[in-house]
Amino acid sequence: MSGVSTQQRPLRRTALVVAVVLVLAAAGCGPTASGAGLGPSGSPNAVALAQLAKLTVRAPGSMAGYRRDRYGPAWADVDHNGCDTRDDVLARDLTAVRRDSDGCTVLSGSLHDPYTGRTIAFRRGARTSTAVQIDHLVPLANAWRTGARGWSADKRKRLANDPANLVAVDGPANESKGDQDASTWLPPNVGYRCRYVAGQVRVKANYGLWVTPAEHDAIARILHGCGAGSDPGGPDPSGPDPSAPDPSAPGTGVPSSGATSAAPTVHPGSWCGTPDARGRTAGGTAMVCTGPAGERPRWRTAN
Incomplete structure (x- = not known):
């Protein structure tokens, strides 16, 4: 006859069941690991799509009164760390960063450019600094015509210096973008497009900006093409999005070699x-x- 009481047996069975569940989860067999408990609404691109669905869709507003200085002085030290925003972003996005003796000014570094996929050696100087530029994911002129025109000066300054709206990129790619939205310009690096438009949606949602009909449709098309398991927060593992505009197509700002763009x-x-x-x-x-x-x-x- 066993020496284990009838009261102890349920406890042992419970402990055994818990142990089995933990082992299965570690092996990737649990409901969360398999995705059974997550559902389409839990995928990162679905989150961006949900944010997009809540944005107001309307025609672009007037550019009347727009000037860059309506967003405050360029690269203000809004976080009061003693360094301007440009140097903060360069230090964040570059590797092998070398600073000046002031502890702020970035003198050199290496950028893996998200817009082109190229690696760029940055060196500060009158003729070299523009090789790497700081881009506003939501351009300031775009923000002006989609809601920022009616903001306070302080709110515009916060947008212009918000790290979530800033990324260090290839200079010529940034210049080709100008103030275009996702309906007319996308990064030539197709694998970055999910992250690019998801970032724009987050910024517009955070600041209450609207999207134009063409901008909304372009962003939705890209996010739907990312795949349920892909992450807009990083390169799209599913590869090129067949529904997204070709970077060499007219209007994208990146004409193909030898081609004449509309x-x-x-x-x-x-x-x-x-x-x-x-x-x-x-x-x-x-x-x-x-x-x-x-x-x-x-x-x-x-x-």
Whole structure:
């Protein structure tokens, strides 16, 4: 006859069941590991889609009154750490960072550029610093025409310096983007597009900005193409999105080698990257990228 009492047997059976469940979970057989308990709504791109669904969709507002300084001085030290925002982002996104003796100024480093997939050696200098630029995921001019025009100066300054809206990228790619949204420009690195548009959605959701119909549809198409198991927070493991615009297609800002792209849709007065480049407004007015010598060019009406 066993020496174990009838009261002890249920306790041992319970302990055995718990042990078996833990072993199965460690082996990847539990409901969470298999995905059975997660469901489509738990995937990261589904979260971005849910945020997108809550954004207001409306036509772009006026660019009247827009200037870069309406967002405060460029690269203000908003976190009061003694370093300006540009150096904070460079230090965050570059590797092998070397700083000046002031403890802030980034003198050199290496960037694995998310927009192109290239590795860029950064070296601070009058002729070299522009190789790596800090991009606003949601461009400031885009924010202006999708809600920021009516903000307080302090809120605009926070957006302009928010690390969640900033990323160090290839300079020419940043200039080709200008102030375009996802309907007319996407990073040529297809594997980064999920993360790119998901970041834009998060920023717009956090600040209460709206999206245009074309912007909404482009972002939704990309996120739906990411796959239920992919992560918009990193490169898309499913590979190129067949439904996403080709980076060499007209309007993406990255023309293919030897090809002549159709004029992109641009916004009068917004920054542009390549002097003498041509574009058109949504209403069909011919525009040219130009400006006084020594100043950053803008889209202006072509003569």
